[in-house]
Amino acid sequence: MEHPIGPNHFQEAARELAAAFAPRAAEWDRARTYCWVNVRELADAGLMGMSIPKEFGGKGASYHDVVLVIEEIAKACTLSARIVVEANMGGISAVMAYGTEAQKQSSAALVLEGDKPAICITEPEAGSAATEMKTTARRVAGGYRLNGTKHWITGGGVSKLHVVFARVLNEAGEVEGIGAFILVRDPDRGLEPEGFRILGREHTLGLCGMPEAELAFEDVFVEDAMVLTPPSGFHRGFADLMDAYNSQRVGAGTVAMGVAAGALDHAKRYLRERHQFGRPIAEFQGLQWMLADMDAKVHASRLMLREAALSRGPNGSPFPNMMMAARAKAFASEVAIKVVSDALQIFGARGYSDKEPIERMYRDVRMFTIGGGTAQILKTQVAGSLLGIKTPQSRDGYTRLAARAESGGTSVAGPESEP
Numbered sequence: 001m002e003h004p005i006g007p008n009h010f011q012e013a014a015r016e017l018a019a020a021f022a023p024r025a026a027e028w029d030r031a032r033t034y035c036w037v038n039v040r041e042l043a044d045a046g047l048m049g050m051s052i053p054k055e056f057g058g059k060g061a062s063y064h065d066v067v068l069v070i071e072e073i074a075k076a077c078t079l080s081a082r083i084v085v086e087a088n089m090g091g092i093s094a095v096m097a098y099g100t101e102a103q104k105q106s107s108a109a110l111v112l113e114g115d116k117p118a119i120c121i122t123e124p125e126a127g128s129a130a131t132e133m134k135t136t137a138r139r140v141a142g143g144y145r146l147n148g149t150k151h152w153i154t155g156g157g158v159s160k161l162h163v164v165f166a167r168v169l170n171e172a173g174e175v176e177g178i179g180a181f182i183l184v185r186d187p188d189r190g191l192e193p194e195g196f197r198i199l200g201r202e203h204t205l206g207l208c209g210m211p212e213a214e215l216a217f218e219d220v221f222v223e224d225a226m227v228l229t230p231p232s233g234f235h236r237g238f239a240d241l242m243d244a245y246n247s248q249r250v251g252a253g254t255v256a257m258g259v260a261a262g263a264l265d266h267a268k269r270y271l272r273e274r275h276q277f278g279r280p281i282a283e284f285q286g287l288q289w290m291l292a293d294m295d296a297k298v299h300a301s302r303l304m305l306r307e308a309a310l311s312r313g314p315n316g317s318p319f320p321n322m323m324m325a326a327r328a329k330a331f332a333s334e335v336a337i338k339v340v341s342d343a344l345q346i347f348g349a350r351g352y353s354d355k356e357p358i359e360r361m362y363r364d365v366r367m368f369t370i371g372g373g374t375a376q377i378l379k380t381q382v383a384g385s386l387l388g389i390k391t392p393q394s395r396d397g398y399t400r401l402a403a404r405a406e407s408g409g410t411s412v413a414g415p416e417s418e419p
């Protein structure tokens with residue numbers, strides 16, 4: 001399925017950038033450094049914040065436009081593609097949908113000038129069971145005080161805009177639900193929220209240029225003006241905020257698919273180049289069938305992801321449909337791992353070395369069944385939708401969390417959860 005309304009100039013711009021990014025990708029990986037040069041070029045091309053409405057300085061691009069861009073960039077540089085996801089989907093989508101005018105203005109300005117927002121949900125004891133988060137935001141005069149620790153926060157240390165999920169407490173310390181709090185950290189402009197610390201960085205298998213950080217909040221003050229209030233209030237805050245996150249899932253699935261599409265291209269090249277038994281290895285039927293299977297997996301993923309990007313949730317939601325997003329990301333992330341692994345196989349020993357980008361792509365793509373909702377959790381959501389039943393992962397999290405707390409922890413079975 002090509003773009004339904006003809007040639008897409010965002011996609012063309014992304015193809016041009018991807019050609020420049022491809023030779024640099026190995027360097028970010030080896031040096032484990034953030035790709036600031038690419039970010040500058042993405043911002044100059046208008047792709048950072050392209051989904052931001054025109055009235056706030058963006059391009060007003062659709063999520064469908066964004067996934068076309070992500071695919072092109074991911075073929076060349078997974079790291080840069082993840083940045084495009086987060087500069088257009090997820091945290092920034094939540095701000096642009098639920099924020100005040102001032103929040104939208106200031107957040108959009110940061111992203112448009114090249115910031116990749118950080119979304120801070122996961123905690124050491126609350127991964128898939130995200131609603132079990134312990135970070136609290138306690139009501140005080142003029143705002144809230146944040147306390148807690150988040151880990152695996154993509155961009156921690158390089159991101160300026162942070163959307164921090166926390167359990168909201170009233171003055172009496174009673175839980176009101178889950179909310180999101182906007183924090184801006186910009187040391188170059190002397191903005192270091194007091195009590196906000198970056199504790200360390202993970203050493204990862206792939207996506208090595210992207211910092212995955214542990215963050216601590218010690219009595220960090222967030223003024224009322226920076227509270228991102230979910231439309232249905234804190235008691236359903238988690239559900240609203242995770243709806244915005246559906247877009248991020250479509251984006252992350254598209255990165256995985258784009259990496260697989262890039263690996264497929266490399267495999268096609270090598271099948272023609274490499275000769276054994278006196279002929280190109282492309283002539284061996286075993287490898288031809290492998291290639292055809294790889295192509296089918298990439299194509300099926302692409303269709304599902306584009307369909308999800310075009311979809312919307314119920315009741316006028318501006319975000320992709322939850323079930324379609326979950327189905328597409330779970331499928332695309334799993335098959336992408338297989339496609340890149342098969343591409344590596346086609347390269348033989350060469351694929352196992354850093355002479356070819358396949359080795360890096362293989363490490364990079366492994367992440368996508370984990371981050372942003374594991375494949376298992378997403379499939380549980382899909383099954384829940386198919387069967388019309390509530391699963392432990394359904395998003396009415398807080399309602400049941402409250403019920404459990406009120407009953408002394410005995411009345412509600414299973415973890416409250418969402419990746």
Ligand SMILES: Cc1cc2nc3c(=O)[nH]c(=O)nc-3n(C[C@H](O)[C@H](O)[C@H](O)COP(=O)(O)OP(=O)(O)OC[C@H]3O[C@@H](n4cnc5c(N)ncnc54)[C@H](O)[C@@H]3O)c2cc1C
Nearest residue numbers: 119120121122127128152153154370371372373374376419
């Ligand atoms: C590279 C990377 C970047 C990330 N970036 C961010 C970020 O920017 N912000 C952020 O907030 N988080 C981020 N995360 C965290 C990510 O969202 C979590 O890792 C994910 O939600 C899973 O949590 P966990 O790792 O604690 O696994 P766990 O929840 O401990 O799960 C362990 C295993 O059990 C399975 N499992 C758990 N519960 C169930 C169940 N009910 N049914 C079936 N299987 C189950 C899981 O699928 C998994 O296989 C990132 C993670 C990675 C790897």
